[in-house]
Amino acid sequence: MSSALLALSALGYWASAISFHYNLFHRKQRDWTQWLRILLGSHAVHTLGLVALTVQLQHLPVLSMPEVMAVLGWALIALYAIVGRRWKVDALGGIAAPAVAVLTTFATITLGHETPHSYRGVWFGLHVSSLVASYAAFCLAAFCSLLYFIQSRRLKEKKLNTAFLLPSLTTLDRVAFRFIMVGFPLLVLGMVSGTQMPGWHWTWDPKETLVAVTGGVYLLYLHARVLAGWQGRRINMILLVAFLCVLVSLLAPGRSHGY
Amino acid sequence: MGFNQKTASVEVRERFTYSDDQVPSVLQRLHGNQGVEEIALISTCNRTEVYAVTQEPSLCRGSLLSLFSNAENNSGHPDFLYLENDLQAVKHLFEVSSGLDSLVLGENQILGQVRTAFSLAQEAKTTGPVLEKLFPWALRVGKMARSQTRICQGAASVAAAAVELSQMIFDDLKGRRVLLLGAGKMTQASLGLLKNAGVEQIRVVNRTLARAEELAARCGGQASPFEDLDKALADVDVLIASTGAPHFVVDKARLAPVMHQRRGRPLLLVDIAVPRDIEPSCQDLDNVYLYNIDDLQGVVAENLARRQKEVQKVLQIVDAECQEFSRYLDSRKANQAIRMLRESFEEVRQSELMKHRGSLTHEEMDRLESFSNVLLNKLLHHPMIQLKKMSAAGVPPEELERALEILGIFPRGKHE
Numbered sequence: 001m002s003s004a005l006l007a008l009s010a011l012g013y014w015a016s017a018i019s020f021h022y023n024l025f026h027r028k029q030r031d032w033t034q035w036l037r038i039l040l041g042s043h044a045v046h047t048l049g050l051v052a053l054t055v056q057l058q059h060l061p062v063l064s065m066p067e068v069m070a071v072l073g074w075a076l077i078a079l080y081a082i083v084g085r086r087w088k089v090d091a092l093g094g095i096a097a098p099a100v101a102v103l104t105t106f107a108t109i110t111l112g113h114e115t116p117h118s119y120r121g122v123w124f125g126l127h128v129s130s131l132v133a134s135y136a137a138f139c140l141a142a143f144c145s146l147l148y149f150i151q152s153r154r155l156k157e158k159k160l161n162t163a164f165l166l167p168s169l170t171t172l173d174r175v176a177f178r179f180i181m182v183g184f185p186l187l188v189l190g191m192v193s194g195t196q197m198p199g200w201h202w203t204w205d206p207k208e209t210l211v212a213v214t215g216g217v218y219l220l221y222l223h224a225r226v227l228a229g230w231q232g233r234r235i236n237m238i239l240l241v242a243f244l245c246v247l248v249s250l251l252a253p254g255r256s257h258g259y
Numbered sequence: 260m261g262f263n264q265k266t267a268s269v270e271v272r273e274r275f276t277y278s279d280d281q282v283p284s285v286l287q288r289l290h291g292n293q294g295v296e297e298i299a300l301i302s303t304c305n306r307t308e309v310y311a312v313t314q315e316p317s318l319c320r321g322s323l324l325s326l327f328s329n330a331e332n333n334s335g336h337p338d339f340l341y342l343e344n345d346l347q348a349v350k351h352l353f354e355v356s357s358g359l360d361s362l363v364l365g366e367n368q369i370l371g372q373v374r375t376a377f378s379l380a381q382e383a384k385t386t387g388p389v390l391e392k393l394f395p396w397a398l399r400v401g402k403m404a405r406s407q408t409r410i411c412q413g414a415a416s417v418a419a420a421a422v423e424l425s426q427m428i429f430d431d432l433k434g435r436r437v438l439l440l441g442a443g444k445m446t447q448a449s450l451g452l453l454k455n456a457g458v459e460q461i462r463v464v465n466r467t468l469a470r471a472e473e474l475a476a477r478c479g480g481q482a483s484p485f486e487d488l489d490k491a492l493a494d495v496d497v498l499i500a501s502t503g504a505p506h507f508v509v510d511k512a513r514l515a516p517v518m519h520q521r522r523g524r525p526l527l528l529v530d531i532a533v534p535r536d537i538e539p540s541c542q543d544l545d546n547v548y549l550y551n552i553d554d555l556q557g558v559v560a561e562n563l564a565r566r567q568k569e570v571q572k573v574l575q576i577v578d579a580e581c582q583e584f585s586r587y588l589d590s591r592k593a594n595q596a597i598r599m600l601r602e603s604f605e606e607v608r609q610s611e612l613m614k615h616r617g618s619l620t621h622e623e624m625d626r627l628e629s630f631s632n633v634l635l636n637k638l639l640h641h642p643m644i645q646l647k648k649m650s651a652a653g654v655p656p657e658e659l660e661r662a663l664e665i666l667g668i669f670p671r672g673k674h675e
Contacts, residue, residue: 088430155427155548160558164423168430169525232523232546 005049012042131190137183142243210249261308294318356401413562441502593650
């Protein structure tokens with residue numbers, strides 16, 4: 001049941017991604033209505049899928065990589081749906097929709113092959129949920145940076161036909177910063193709650209070390225942005241490097257982690 | 260009846276252009292003439308057009324011609340004038356409000372000018388049922404054309420293209436700082452647009468400080484000596500350059516340290532000078548976006564070509580609305596026919612009642628009046644329904660009038 005719902009939502013995400021790119025690049029229109037409907041419809045199905053999965057597993061689906069991918073995709077679209085229009089970055093969906101389509105497709109295919117774990121408890125729940133939420137915010141910030149580079153290149157090359165379809169550079173810069181302001185405290189919360197779990201101590205676990213490095217790179221970004229007042233391409237490059245750290249830390253093996 | 264920039268030279272246009280203060284008196288003068296039932300006047304720098312409703316076209320035409328006559332040419336029909344009748348006139352007004360007849364295709368200003376023309380005619384009390392319906396209809400068609408097609412999309416002038424470009428970098432110009440380098444005509448032309456876009460501060464730098472101060476005073480900006488150019492460049496978001504210098508005023512070597520000071524804040528450079536003021540290699544610097552006059556003209560040409568492609572779609576809207584308006588006019592005529600039918604029978608009823616007024620008691624008169632009223636309603640019920648049906652089915656008003664003639668009812672202007 002949960003797999004079928006997740007598969008259906010993955011199909012919906014693919015359809016919305018195709019619809020978005022068709023509207024934007026083929027019809028050259030900033031008409032978001034149709035694809036946004038498909039996206040939100042798919043998200044509703046995705047929500048049902050996660051509820052069914054939770055009931056089926058008897059715990060929050062955050063104990064294996066496929067489960068986390070499914071939850072991360074859900075959090076990413078939820079965050080986008082809440083702030084996308086308000087912060088005038090609807091175009092972000094052009095990257096978010098295919099990215100979530102990949103995540104949910106991966107989750108659908110690999111779900112059920114994982115080994116069960118015995119982690120439980122409040123600190124564990126807080127640890128995983130805040131890290132997943134922070135990663136969703138970091139994803140969207142990285143998508144903003146990516147769009148910044150695309151828009152900047154279009155403006156430099158004077159391809160204005162497509163440049164006017166995307167948000168302005170200052171909007172992308174500002175929104176990326178806001179996502180970091182959402183994601184960074186959650187990352188810190190996730191790290192701190194992890195240290196409160198029974199039996200934890202610092203052992204230079206590769207995953208934990210990489211998460212700490214990731215936090216350091218985001219701290220560097222915040223320092224450059226807030227205290228030194230930097231903007232533009234260089235600061236967006238730091239964001240992309242930081243996101244690379246997020247990906248590496250997510251995929252890196254951890255001695256005390258299930259994935 | 261009227262002229263526009265295609266049919267009349269500027270010498271002719273300036274002779275027959277009326278200010279908003281003059282329009283009401285002109286309208287009232289023409290409205291007093293024989294044959295003019297309703298009248299409105301659109302007068303802009305590119306057109307003077309008068310829209311009149313009449314039952315007697317030849318008389319009305321003479322009155323309207325007087326508006327365009329002068330000492331040199333006080334008789335006949337001047338070459339620059341065009342005259343459209345009935346639905347062609349309606350279609351023309353719809354095309355005007357859609358921006359199809361404008362010098363810059365799809366421009367928005369004309370919509371406001373049509374609205375003003377209508378308000379002035381209302382103020383002068385020279386409108387009636389037809390113009391009261393026609394002008395709001397035309398305004399609606401103008402809005403439809405702009406919302407349902409891309410006829411007004413994209414900047415249509417170099418200054419507007421510069422503002423549009425800045426929106427791709429800064430979202431909008433509200434609270435932004437702009438530096439005008441040079442006090443040439445092109446710089447001055449962009450001032451109005453910049454102010455409208457909500458620019459927070461305009462700085463002017465010029466070799467001659469006095470000219471910079473003069474321009475700054477005019478736009479409420481701030482003038483700086485040429486030596487402060489680097490300081491100004493570090494501070495502003497947009498630079499519009501149009502000096503008469505024969506060499507580059509801003510080069511890469513000068514701009515690189517400025518960009519470092521700016522800490523990655525994007526800088527839009529708009530070079531509208533010929534020869535150019537900004538070295539093209541400045542574009543290679545991070546966060547610098549440089550556009551010259553050719554780039555901007557390319558944007559404008561592309562936008563206008565795109566607007567041209569939309570003309571057919573707008574014409575379809577105009578034609579459909581014309582048909583709709585024509586149906587409205589026909590239904591109006593059908594209503595008139597129904598009213599005439601009713602009035603004519605009512606007249607007969609009243610005259611027959613009069614004959615019995617002295618010979619019958621009050622009570623008998625009341626009964627007779629009520630009987631005749633019911634009889635009249637019953638007799639007219641079917642013909643009235645039929646007239647409405649015929650009008651809805653698109654039967655021309657002339658045929659409706661002919662149907663009435665069978666009953667001995669003749670519309671105004673026609674005699675037995």
